[in-house]
Amino acid sequence: MYCRRCGTSNDENALRCGQCGEALQSGDYELQKVEKIPNYLAQSIIVTVLCCMPLGIPAIVYAAQVNSKLEAGDFQGAWETSRKARMWCWWSFGVGLALVIPYLLFTVLFGISSVSMSR
Ligand SMILES: [Zn+2]
Incomplete structure (x- = not known):
């Protein structure tokens, strides 16, 4: 999963970019993941x-x-x-x-x- 702000490649499950701290997943997406x-x-x-x-x-x-x-x-x-x-x-x-x-x-x-x- 690539950061929208700086383009760093992050772990699929990462909630925030390791480079700049940008939130990678919206609330809805988080909820879907939680259910999964x-x-x-x-x-x-x-x-x-x-x-x-x-x-x-x-x-x-x-x-x-x-x-x-x-x-x-x-x-x-x-x-x-x-x-x-x-x-x-x-x-x-x-x-x-x-x-x-x-x-x-x-x-x-x-x-x-x-x-x-x-x-
Ligand atoms: Zn970033």
């Missing part, structure tokens, strides 16, 4: 319940912080926190899968072998 920041709260809760408790908890904590940072006007912080929540969601999802799949395989194999042994 996902807080991952629903995803965090789902992976915590279904997959992996210890890794899902930081996801929920970060997800809960996204909205409070938005309310405080900390857009940069809200984006960062949103990314962290997403990362922890994927971690707990991945670890959950890594733990659940061997467990299911073991259960199925054990179930088959106990059935064939009882015959």
Whole structure:
């Protein structure tokens, strides 16, 4: 995103030009961006319940912080926190899968072998 006043290239999420301090985004645009920041709260809760408790908890904590940072006007912080929540969601999802799949395989194999042994 380029500054209208001095033409400096700024970060897409930057609210002000790093060179001259010109406001880069109008109020309407800020509101649109705010609505687009996902807080991952629903995803965090789902992976915590279904997959992996210890890794899902930081996801929920970060997800809960996204909205409070938005309310405080900390857009940069809200984006960062949103990314962290997403990362922890994927971690707990991945670890959950890594733990659940061997467990299911073991259960199925054990179930088959106990059935064939009882015959
Ligand atoms: Zn500028």
